[in-house]
Amino acid sequence: MSHNTFGHLFRVTTWGESHGPALGCVVDGCPPGIRFTLKDIQDELDKRKPGQSRFVTQRREPDEVKVLSGVVTDDDGETLISTGTPISMLIENVDQRSKDYGEIARQYRPGHADYAYDVKYGLRDHRGGGRSSARETAARVAAGAIARKIVPGLVVRGALVSMGTRSIDRANWNWDFIGSAENPFFTPDPASVQVFADYLDGIRKAGSSVGAVIEIVAEGVPAGLGAPIYAKLDQDIASNLMSINAVKGVEIGNGFEAARITGEENADEMRMGNDGTPLFLSNNAGGILGGISTGQDVIARFAVKPTSSILTPRKSIDKDGKDVDVMTKGRHDPCVGIRAVPIGEAMVACAIADHYLRHRGQTGRI
Numbered sequence: 627m628s629h630n631t632f633g634h635l636f637r638v639t640t641w642g643e644s645h646g647p648a649l650g651c652v653v654d655g656c657p658p659g660i661r662f663t664l665k666d667i668q669d670e671l672d673k674r675k676p677g678q679s680r681f682v683t684q685r686r687e688p689d690e691v692k693v694l695s696g697v698v699t700d701d702d703g704e705t706l707i708s709t710g711t712p713i714s715m716l717i718e719n720v721d722q723r724s725k726d727y728g729e730i731a732r733q734y735r736p737g738h739a740d741y742a743y744d745v746k747y748g749l750r751d752h753r754g755g756g757r758s759s760a761r762e763t764a765a766r767v768a769a770g771a772i773a774r775k776i777v778p779g780l781v782v783r784g785a786l787v788s789m790g791t792r793s794i795d796r797a798n799w800n801w802d803f804i805g806s807a808e809n810p811f812f813t814p815d816p817a818s819v820q821v822f823a824d825y826l827d828g829i830r831k832a833g834s835s836v837g838a839v840i841e842i843v844a845e846g847v848p849a850g851l852g853a854p855i856y857a858k859l860d861q862d863i864a865s866n867l868m869s870i871n872a873v874k875g876v877e878i879g880n881g882f883e884a885a886r887i888t889g890e891e892n893a894d895e896m897r898m899g900n901d902g903t904p905l906f907l908s909n910n911a912g913g914i915l916g917g918i919s920t921g922q923d924v925i926a927r928f929a930v931k932p933t934s935s936i937l938t939p940r941k942s943i944d945k946d947g948k949d950v951d952v953m954t955k956g957r958h959d960p961c962v963g964i965r966a967v968p969i970g971e972a973m974v975a976c977a978i979a980d981h982y983l984r985h986r987g988q989t990g991r992i
């Protein structure tokens with residue numbers, strides 16, 4: 627299976643399967659002198675790791691990262707400094723239960739990658755979904771933690787804004803609430819926790835699943851990243867987000883809403899600010915015009931479909947072409963959108979870091 631690499635100058639290659647001994651990534655192109663700690667990476671991985679509430683898969687993976695290459699340790703014994711050589715990171719799989727996937731070796735889960743994967747490769751590691759499992763995304767989150775350090779002042783944050791038919795009240799938006807212990811959903815609206823909890827408990831107990839929409843906001847993106855045609859910043863952000871498992875839609879700025887409003891409503895008007903820099907009076911464009919960042923917040927949203935592996939029997943076929951009813955055993959997220967929040971943040975951070983380095987390469991300035 628080829629195509630395991632994304633990015634141009636900040637280039638990430640991931641490797642490993644859901645039920646193999648380990649997975650990881652190689653980050654190639656990180657400039658020398660970038661400073662970060664193991665904790666910076668682990669904190670991001672801890673946001674994504676399974677088993678943290680009843681609303682996510684009960685697979686128990688500590689997701690402890692090891693940095694194998696590409697860094698030296700500073701005198702404080704804690705800070706890692708990139709040397710400019712490939713940074714290789716490894717995360718062990720410790721809680722596989724491959725026997726849960728016995729039947730999936732021959733049957734195709736409706737909505738999952740099983741059928742298409744078999745048609746293409748004729749051979750697949752069915753245990754835990756193999757390479758099409760979102761376990762692979764742990765490696766992207768590790769890479770994203772380094773990407774965040776490359777652009778000075780960059781802050782990339784994500785929030786779950788709707789789950790199935792339930793949505794947050796944007797008037798209650800509080801970024802500080804997202805990291806709180808009482809918030810298993812990455813919602814920015816404290817009032818939505820109980821609503822999501824009751825809703826998802828019902829879905830979970832019914833052996834079903836539900837989708838979600840996640841919003842990513844990147845602050846501190848310098849103006850000028852991207853290019854007008856084949857290297858649009860929005861194009862690469864969309865591509866990175868669309869590459870996440872189960873993502874079926876991406877919007878930049880007001881996205882599909884732009885098609886429903888007038889030019890007067892949609893255009894972000896400008897004035898000169900008191901400090902002599904341009905001021906945008908709105909941000910419908912999501913911080914990107916003509917493929918190039920404007921210096922406003924970069925805003926993207928993505929839609930995640932409901933988990934395909936569900937306990938309710940669904941009609942399908944097996945490898946021999948026989949009709950079967952598939953009921954997926956094993957441990958699964960009833961709403962994979964929850965754990966997709968840190969993955970989305972990482973993929974946007976990687977796109978921005980890559981464009982930052984490309985901009986520097988082309989213009990010699992930032």
Ligand SMILES: Cc1cc2nc3c(=O)[nH]c(=O)nc-3n(C[C@H](O)[C@H](O)[C@H](O)COP(=O)(O)O)c2cc1C
Nearest residue numbers: 738739758760871872873934935958959962965966
């Ligand atoms: C964090 C995360 C966890 C996931 N866990 C599961 C899971 O437990 N069971 C499942 O059927 N799909 C899960 N998925 C989705 C599948 O990986 C995905 O639907 C599958 O690879 C097919 O790809 P596609 O949905 O992009 O077409 C997860 C996705 C994400 C982002």
